[in-house]
Amino acid sequence: MHSHHLLLEEPIRMASILEPSKPSFFPAMTKIVGTLGPKSRSVEIISSCLNAGMSVARFDFSWGDAAFHQETLENLKVAIKRTKKLCAVMLDTIGPELQVLNKTERPISLDAETLVTLTPNQEIEATSNLLPINFSGLSKAVKTGDTIFIGQYLFTGSETTSVWLEVNEVKGEDVVCLVKNSATLSGSLFTLHISQIRIELPTLTDKDKEVISTWGVHNSIDFLSLSYTRHAEDIRHAREHLSKLGDLNQTRIFAKIDNFEGLTHFDEILQEADGIILSRGNLGIDLPPEKVFLFQKAAVYKCNMAGKPVVITRVVDSMTDNLRPTRAEATDVANAVLDGCDAILLGAETLRGLYPVETISIVGRICAESEKVFNQDSFFKNTVKYVGEPMSHMESIASSAVLKFLGLIWVFLSCLYLLLTLSKKTGVSLFS
Incomplete structure (x- = not known):
């Protein structure tokens, strides 16, 4: 870095x-x-x-x-x-987003220290101990002790709306997990994320x-x-x-x-x-x-x-x-x-x-x-230092154009400031 x-x-x-x-x-x-x-x-x-x-x-x-x-x-x-x-x-x-499907859209409460099974069978109804997912390769991707996060839309970290699980056992295509925190999942769709595991x-x-x-x-x-x-x-x-x-x-x-x-x-x-x-x-x-x-x-x-x-x-x-x-x-x-x-x-x-x-x-x-x-000036100097000299032709034209434009604005504002100052001192309005 x-x-x-x-x-x-x-x-x-x-x-x-x-x-x-x-x-x-x-x-x-x-x-x-x-x-x-x-x-x-x-x-x-x-x-x-x-x-x-x-x-x-x-x-x-x-x-x-x-x-x-x-x-x-x-x-x-x-x-x-x-x-x-x-x-x-x-x-x-x-x-390749993994999702838990909740067709009934009824809230699902999960209690800490209980077991919940993740299954690729999407025909079953989601309950507190059985959650259907949209991926059949989960059992091949995880091992005992891996961490899985589930939350609505994206995992938030909020204890009440997101849950984190620890893989307890792999049974065929099903994955049995230990619930680590009590939470209520509400809605029709939840995102499932496995920490540092590649999904094929x-x-x-x-x-x-x-x-x-x-x-x-x-x-x-x-x-x-x-x-x-x-x-x-x-x-x-x-x-x-x-x-x-x-x-x-x-x-x-x-x-x-x-x-x-x-x-x-x-x-x-x-x-x-x-x-x-x-x-x-x-x-x-x-x-x-x-x-x-x-x-x-x-x-x-x-x-x-x-x-x-x-x-x-x-x-x-x-x-x-x-x-x-x-x-x-x-x-x-x-x-x-x-x-x-x-x-x-x-x-x-x-x-x-x-x-x-x-x-x-x-x-x-x-x-x-x-x-x-x-600090625009510091940022510009850092960029020039990183890009190195000489700049590319296009970069040089763009940079010069911006600097010239900023220079014109500075001159305009300076003139306006002087005119306003004179106006105050003389009592003559600029717009009269």
Whole structure:
């Protein structure tokens, strides 16, 4: 990992911290990706999300059918026309995601120190001691003592809505587990994640290909979020599939890093991908808690130096049910921006959260406040030092253009300041 300074402008006047945040004419430069779902699919809510600062709408195909997402997208189009705000469309693939199926949708209570069996028989009903899953190879992938996590949408770490299991015994295709914490699983679908175990399933599944070829082509998607990217070959395979479709030649592929395998091959994935999404929900399971920040900082820095956008997920989980983020979450968002993160992805907070609009608004305000103290000069010097001399022709032109533009703005503001000062002293209004 490359060492680098925290890109914080100094000094910060303590008095300015106590001043109320001023509404800015320009939105935060850090983009906000909002996942649209049950709580955020009406024209009214989507319009409010756009006005609050959402600039990319994510459609997560881990749940819901194409018709459901199409209806949401049609509402997005109406909201874009109504608000006159631009918004890109991101399709998020299912990938090799393991799921527990709960057809009845009745809440399932699991008690600590009891046994529960995971079975590939999807015909049976989910109960407190028997959970059907969508993968027949689980018994071959795990061994006694392995850790399995289950939670709605993604494992949250919350003791009441997520559960962690320890493999007790493998019986044929069934896996018997010991429940380690009491929890209630509610909803029709739960994600299952095995810590540091490779799942022998393709990254781009047949179902993903079908969705991209139909829904993706029909809606000319701007971004493809490739879930569980594990190798550079996964990106090349996805790009090859897009190129065959013709209409999606301009679609950008973002590699979603979910597990230790993607982490291990990060450098080669970064070379192939158009951008990176750090899926901290799953990464937080594969890595010890004290290691997550190290990977995040290293990955963000590498993306910055490669000139490729990097997106952080799972930032304000508590806002799924609460109107305000915790202090730690607010600081987490700010530090991600100061480290050079380009976008924040909101998942459950907007998909099924109670306050999707407020979440986007608050995250946007934190990003804007962080950008005010971001040390652009230090960042530029670090980048030039990393890239080395001489710069490429295109890089040199772009850099010169930005510096000249900033110089003109500085001259304009200086002149305006002088004129205002003279106006005050002479008592002659500039606009009279």
